[in-house]
Amino acid sequence: MRKIKEVIKAIEDLDRGMMEKAQKKLDFLTKPQGSLGRLEELAKQLTGIKRTFDIKLKNKVIFTFASDHGIAEEGVSAFPQEVTAQMVYNFISGGAGINVLARHVKARVVVADLGVKETLKTESKNLKIKKIGFGTKNFAKTKAMTKKQAQLSIAAGIEIFEEEFSAKGRSAPGEEKGIDIAGIGEMGIANTTPASAIAAAITGAKVRDITGRGTGINDKALKHKIKIIEKALLLHKPDKDDAIDVLSKVGGFEIGGLAGVILAAASRKVPVVVDGFISTAAALIAYKLEPKTAQYMISAHSSVEKGHKIMLKYMNLRPLLNLDLRLGEGTGAALAMSLVEAGVKIMNEMATFENAGVSNKE
Amino acid sequence: MRKIKEVIKAIEDLDRGMMEKAQKKLDFLTKPQGSLGRLEELAKQLTGIKRTFDIKLKNKVIFTFASDHGIAEEGVSAFPQEVTAQMVYNFISGGAGINVLARHVKARVVVADLGVKETLKTESKNLKIKKIGFGTKNFAKTKAMTKKQAQLSIAAGIEIFEEEFSAKGRSAPGEEKGIDIAGIGEMGIANTTPASAIAAAITGAKVRDITGRGTGINDKALKHKIKIIEKALLLHKPDKDDAIDVLSKVGGFEIGGLAGVILAAASRKVPVVVDGFISTAAALIAYKLEPKTAQYMISAHSSVEKGHKIMLKYMNLRPLLNLDLRLGEGTGAALAMSLVEAGVKIMNEMATFENAGVSNKE
Numbered sequence: 001m002r003k004i005k006e007v008i009k010a011i012e013d014l015d016r017g018m019m020e021k022a023q024k025k026l027d028f029l030t031k032p033q034g035s036l037g038r039l040e041e042l043a044k045q046l047t048g049i050k051r052t053f054d055i056k057l058k059n060k061v062i063f064t065f066a067s068d069h070g071i072a073e074e075g076v077s078a079f080p081q082e083v084t085a086q087m088v089y090n091f092i093s094g095g096a097g098i099n100v101l102a103r104h105v106k107a108r109v110v111v112a113d114l115g116v117k118e119t120l121k122t123e124s125k126n127l128k129i130k131k132i133g134f135g136t137k138n139f140a141k142t143k144a145m146t147k148k149q150a151q152l153s154i155a156a157g158i159e160i161f162e163e164e165f166s167a168k169g170r171s172a173p174g175e176e177k178g179i180d181i182a183g184i185g186e187m188g189i190a191n192t193t194p195a196s197a198i199a200a201a202i203t204g205a206k207v208r209d210i211t212g213r214g215t216g217i218n219d220k221a222l223k224h225k226i227k228i229i230e231k232a233l234l235l236h237k238p239d240k241d242d243a244i245d246v247l248s249k250v251g252g253f254e255i256g257g258l259a260g261v262i263l264a265a266a267s268r269k270v271p272v273v274v275d276g277f278i279s280t281a282a283a284l285i286a287y288k289l290e291p292k293t294a295q296y297m298i299s300a301h302s303s304v305e306k307g308h309k310i311m312l313k314y315m316n317l318r319p320l321l322n323l324d325l326r327l328g329e330g331t332g333a334a335l336a337m338s339l340v341e342a343g344v345k346i347m348n349e350m351a352t353f354e355n356a357g358v359s360n361k362e
Numbered sequence: 363m364r365k366i367k368e369v370i371k372a373i374e375d376l377d378r379g380m381m382e383k384a385q386k387k388l389d390f391l392t393k394p395q396g397s398l399g400r401l402e403e404l405a406k407q408l409t410g411i412k413r414t415f416d417i418k419l420k421n422k423v424i425f426t427f428a429s430d431h432g433i434a435e436e437g438v439s440a441f442p443q444e445v446t447a448q449m450v451y452n453f454i455s456g457g458a459g460i461n462v463l464a465r466h467v468k469a470r471v472v473v474a475d476l477g478v479k480e481t482l483k484t485e486s487k488n489l490k491i492k493k494i495g496f497g498t499k500n501f502a503k504t505k506a507m508t509k510k511q512a513q514l515s516i517a518a519g520i521e522i523f524e525e526e527f528s529a530k531g532r533s534a535p536g537e538e539k540g541i542d543i544a545g546i547g548e549m550g551i552a553n554t555t556p557a558s559a560i561a562a563a564i565t566g567a568k569v570r571d572i573t574g575r576g577t578g579i580n581d582k583a584l585k586h587k588i589k590i591i592e593k594a595l596l597l598h599k600p601d602k603d604d605a606i607d608v609l610s611k612v613g614g615f616e617i618g619g620l621a622g623v624i625l626a627a628a629s630r631k632v633p634v635v636v637d638g639f640i641s642t643a644a645a646l647i648a649y650k651l652e653p654k655t656a657q658y659m660i661s662a663h664s665s666v667e668k669g670h671k672i673m674l675k676y677m678n679l680r681p682l683l684n685l686d687l688r689l690g691e692g693t694g695a696a697l698a699m700s701l702v703e704a705g706v707k708i709m710n711e712m713a714t715f716e717n718a719g720v721s722n723k724e
Contacts, residue, residue: 096393215397345465358445360441
């Protein structure tokens with residue numbers, strides 16, 4: 001198993017030289033320079049990550065990690081806690097939103113149990129069991145998890161990524177790699193609460209500016225949620241520059257796992273499409289462990305959760321889609337993957353001014 | 363050939379009853395209500411348009427219409443006028459941005475010459491020649507076209523739509539229809555100028571608040587472009603409530619043609635994805651002829667051209683994508699078609715709370 005430190009050490013800056021070459025390539029295509037906006041940026045970023053123009057995006061993998069949260073007992077969610085496990089069954093039988101959208105963009109979904117409260121009863125090969133615990137503890141009262149568990153959750157994410165990355169038989173003949181582009185998403189009743197706490201702890205923004213309605217709580221419950229988070233931050237005093245400390249005090253197992261996926265992806269030169277609010281909290285953890293990871297991230301969409309913008313700004317990321325999504329699971333990431341693919345195709349399939357015999361700008 | 367009046371008469375309001383049923387269907391799916399935001403809206407709109415849940419989006423057709431503009435001689439564009447014809451050749455040989463993105467979403471591109479300045483030399487079946495003239499006149503000096511030509515351009519758009527709509531052999535066996543969803547796009551050097559003039563004439567907004575840099579003119583050229591449009595509006599005094607008057611005085615043949623496509627699509631209960639700035643000016647013309655057309659429109663993306671927002675607001679439309687696109691051709695429409703498809707799949711493929719055994723909100 002690759003250790004967290006090893007993985008972090010393997011993360012390099014993007015290849016600026018290749019990105020400049022990509023820019024030149026884009027500028028000779030039959031369109032006004034820059035007129036395909038963010039699609040061109042994506043093509044450049046992917047070239048910088050992969051260090052080649054021959055970019056394959058055949059193996060699209062969405063990691064949807066599930067876990068439960070002790071904080072749910074504070075009544076911070078509109079849904080009962082058993083929904084986490086129920087939704088995992090839904091994921092593995094293909095009926096959830098992420099399954100539909102992953103099929104739409106021809107991605108596969110890797111579902112993992114990082115810490116669901118109950119023992120899941122299934123023999124499906126579509127579920128990876130990597131339990132760090134049976135749900136976190138209620139961080140209104142005590143730390144969500146131990147430091148060791150925080151590290152184990154990140155390591156589990158790395159392990160799951162590596163299993164898929166080196167999976168044979170999935171990719172084209174001659175190709176060794178099983179992941180060309182990754183996406184991250186999650187399921188965990190109450191998990192906008194740890195995500196908000198992580199966001200406030202790391203960015204330093206006020207809890208009330210970060211915290212939203214999650215799956216749809218009312219005004220009273222929202223006030224309560226804010227108070228719970230404020231108190232927890234006062235109680236635990238997480239160190240904003242120690243991501244493991246933040247994760248252990250107010251985080252979640254699936255959040256740690258997704259941070260691990262990001263670290264592993266960056267170390268393997270694989271771009272990662274980050275879904276919404278909770279996935280972006282995981283991205284913050286990865287970013288604090290190694291800021292270079294942000295170069296590998298693509299923010300999928302602007303979540304309805306208001307703190308999302310604050311986290312994205314902290315990492316200097318700009319979301320691609322603005323579709324009022326607030327489901328999670330990786331649904332926005334799936335849609336955004338198709339845009340990344342579009343950007344790469346633009347760079348590689350469009351005619352140049354010269355080839356098409358089109359006059360350039362006067 | 364269907365006459366414009368006939369087509370307009372055939373346009374009906376969406377089926378509100380079916381839309382309510384779609385909303386109920388969406389609310390029983392395994393997700394917090396409304397959490398898939400705009401994807402859910404799209405599913406509802408499509409159900410209202412098609413009056414069935416059995417929505418097929420197999421035949422995706424993008425209409426990319428080209429034409430030249432007399433106003434180009436005022437130096438309002440960064441590119442020389444011959445680029446219009448050159449780009450038509452690029453479209454039919456498959457090397458332009460729209461070709462790449464249409465392939466990406468599995469749409470076909472129907473290219474038509476509504477008024478390119480030169481006689482296009484090609485025997486390609488991929489180009490429809492429906493010339494209304496060899497470019498419009500310079501509307502800084504005289505009307506862009508006659509009223510008759512304005513009507514003919516709209517009629518040509520209707521005709522092109524109908525040819526594709528009834529095309530046999532393209533669709534699945536037993537299906538009569540050749541278009542399940544339409545998109546509109548355009549090519550015409552200098553055509554942000556007529557589009558800006560139409561927008562100002564119809565919405566009443568100030569020319570300087572509407573007019574942008576098109577393919578990339580500098581500050582001086584932008585000032586000049588604004589002055590040209592202001593003077594033209596004073597000269598011609600187009601009647602904002604008479605779309606044919608506006609189109610003939612400051613419009614373009616491809617813009618009239620695309621307005622015709624929208625009218626025809628709405629009359630046939632086919633949704634139309636409207637690309638960027640110029641396509642939205644065409645949508646304004648269609649909207650003024652029959653406001654019900656807006657119910658069939660889907661705004662693809664928010665253009666970099668600043669007047670775009672003003673036009674969308676006038677028709678109460680909200681763009682789906684915000685990718686800093688400013689190419690036209692239907693490129694944004696192609697990308698948005700994939701989102702429409704995603705919305706329909708969500709409605710029809712996701713499991714319900716009951717089927718999946720998932721507990722609903724407390």
